[in-house]
Amino acid sequence: MLFISISMASPSSSSLCFAPLVFLLLIIGCTARPLYPLPSHGDRESRRPLQTFRPYNIAHRGSNGEIPEETAAAYLRAIEEGADFIETDILSSKDGVLICFHDVTLDDTTDVAQHKEFANRKRTYQVQGVNVTGFFTVDFTLNELKSLRVKQRYSFRDQQFNGKHQIITFEEYISIALKAPRVVGIYPEIKNPVLINQHVKWSDGEIFEDKFVETLQKYGYKGSYLSKDWLKQPAFIQSFAPTSLVHISNQTDLPKIFLIDDITIPTQDTNQSYWEITSDRYFDYIAQYVVGIGPWKDTVVPVVNNYMQTPTDLVARAHAHNLQVHPYTYRNENNFLHFNFNQDPYQEYDYWINKIGVDGLFTDFTGSLHRFQECTSSSNHQSGSDDEKTASKLLHKIALLVSSYKG
Ligand SMILES: *[C@@H]1O[C@H](CO)[C@@H](O)[C@H](O)[C@H]1NC(C)=O
Numbered sequence: 001m002l003f004i005s006i007s008m009a010s011p012s013s014s015s016l017c018f019a020p021l022v023f024l025l026l027i028i029g030c031t032a033r034p035l036y037p038l039p040s041h042g043d044r045e046s047r048r049p050l051q052t053f054r055p056y057n058i059a060h061r062g063s064n065g066e067i068p069e070e071t072a073a074a075y076l077r078a079i080e081e082g083a084d085f086i087e088t089d090i091l092s093s094k095d096g097v098l099i100c101f102h103d104v105t106l107d108d109t110t111d112v113a114q115h116k117e118f119a120n121r122k123r124t125y126q127v128q129g130v131n132v133t134g135f136f137t138v139d140f141t142l143n144e145l146k147s148l149r150v151k152q153r154y155s156f157r158d159q160q161f162n163g164k165h166q167i168i169t170f171e172e173y174i175s176i177a178l179k180a181p182r183v184v185g186i187y188p189e190i191k192n193p194v195l196i197n198q199h200v201k202w203s204d205g206e207i208f209e210d211k212f213v214e215t216l217q218k219y220g221y222k223g224s225y226l227s228k229d230w231l232k233q234p235a236f237i238q239s240f241a242p243t244s245l246v247h248i249s250n251q252t253d254l255p256k257i258f259l260i261d262d263i264t265i266p267t268q269d270t271n272q273s274y275w276e277i278t279s280d281r282y283f284d285y286i287a288q289y290v291v292g293i294g295p296w297k298d299t300v301v302p303v304v305n306n307y308m309q310t311p312t313d314l315v316a317r318a319h320a321h322n323l324q325v326h327p328y329t330y331r332n333e334n335n336f337l338h339f340n341f342n343q344d345p346y347q348e349y350d351y352w353i354n355k356i357g358v359d360g361l362f363t364d365f366t367g368s369l370h371r372f373q374e375c376t377s378s379s380n381h382q383s384g385s386d387d388e389k390t391a392s393k394l395l396h397k398i399a400l401l402v403s404s405y406k407g
């Protein structure tokens with residue numbers, strides 16, 4: 001275990017503080033076991049654990065700032081770049097297969113428009129009180145969805161991967177996390193449950209939320225926040241729909257995050273206002289079945305003319321109710337950065353992590369957040385006590401070795 005934790009420490013940021021440890025390890029290494037363990041691909045037991053000492057780096061739709069969102073490639077990139085969690089949105093195909101896709105329609109992020117065979121699939125459905133027209137995932141079978149290719153949402157991002165990647169299923173997404181070379185958590189959303197349950201019926205009478213939880217259980221996801229089972233396969237379940245979270249609260253003890261939209265948008269299922277669902281009374285209630293909230297960041301710190309104003313008390317009140325706060329979405333580009341940050345995404349991370357004190361961040365650029373955290377809060381800072389514990393264990397071990405020579 002010692003060897004693994006040392007080898008995983010970032011060389012640039014922590015080599016100094018680890019120097020004495022490395023020296024100690026050399027001594028132990030000579031007497032006890034090989035200094036350099038073989039790579040541990042596939043050895044699930046010895047994978048580097050999830051870090052839990054600093055805010056979570058949540059790769060929003062994978063590294064979608066670089067690669068088209070919610071594709072296998074975007075998730076693999078996010079894992080390479082240091083994500084603690086890979087985030088996704090779960091919707092359903094017409095034939096009831098759960099897929100990773102953000103929009104209820106395929107129009108903006110796939111090549112569906114070029115598929116003449118689907119030209120007659122365009123529909124208009126009411127989605128959260130608004131009539132939306134497009135090609136809805138719920139009108140396509142999984143096989144049909146697999147014939148499409150995903151593209152980048154924003155024109156100012158890298159377009160070279162357009163047309164190269166398929167939509168993936170919830171199960172494929174889970175297998176990406178489980179095969180990662182270290183423990184990487186998943187963070188799936190029960191997306192648009194009202195619409196999905198209106199349009200997709202499962203033959204066994206179960207609903208979307210049931211299928212969602214069953215999929216997690218099938219792959220061994222279970223356990224409350226920070227439990228042994230959870231640390232092995234970490235997962236947060238997120239939803240904007242209060243009734244979905246209540247519905248699953250008795251089906252799984254996995255930690256749940258209640259997402260909170262803009263102040264103008266009522267909840268899709270219970271039609272509650274922003275003010276109602278962010279009241280102390282409501283926090284008292286949800287604290288019984290969720291571990292945190294996921295607010296849009298501009299509601300935590302209101303923005304006027306692209307300048308951030310005085311922060312609200314939302315984070316302080318959530319923390320007072322023992323609720324974590326995981327705001328969304330952090331994006332590097334000038335188009336998204338508020339002017340206060342001088343077009344510097346590191347300043348934005350610094351503000352939210354060190355001034356506002358959030359517990360996790362949904363970012364489109366996992367690599368940037370990871371580098372920022374390695375520079376400012378890598379293990380040589382916040383886990384100092386852990387290092388000390390490790391060092392004192394080593395000293396103890398050395399003392400034992402020395403005394404065994406004497407004996
Ligand atoms: C949506 O379309 C339906 C049918 O055309 C219409 O009756 C309804 O008023 C529309 N709703 C909204 C919110 O525009």
Ligand SMILES: *[C@@H]1O[C@H](CO)[C@@H](O)[C@H](O)[C@H]1NC(C)=O
Binds near residue numbers: 246247249250
């Ligand atoms: C969940 O379980 C609790 C306690 O066992 C019970 O009070 C509650 O009614 C249940 N909720 C649902 C939605 O079944």
Ligand SMILES: *[C@@H]1O[C@H](CO)[C@@H](O)[C@H](O)[C@H]1NC(C)=O
Binds near residue numbers: 266271
């Ligand atoms: C939701 O609540 C608002 C404000 O109370 C109300 O005006 C609206 O009619 C409600 N909508 C539905 C669908 O119940």
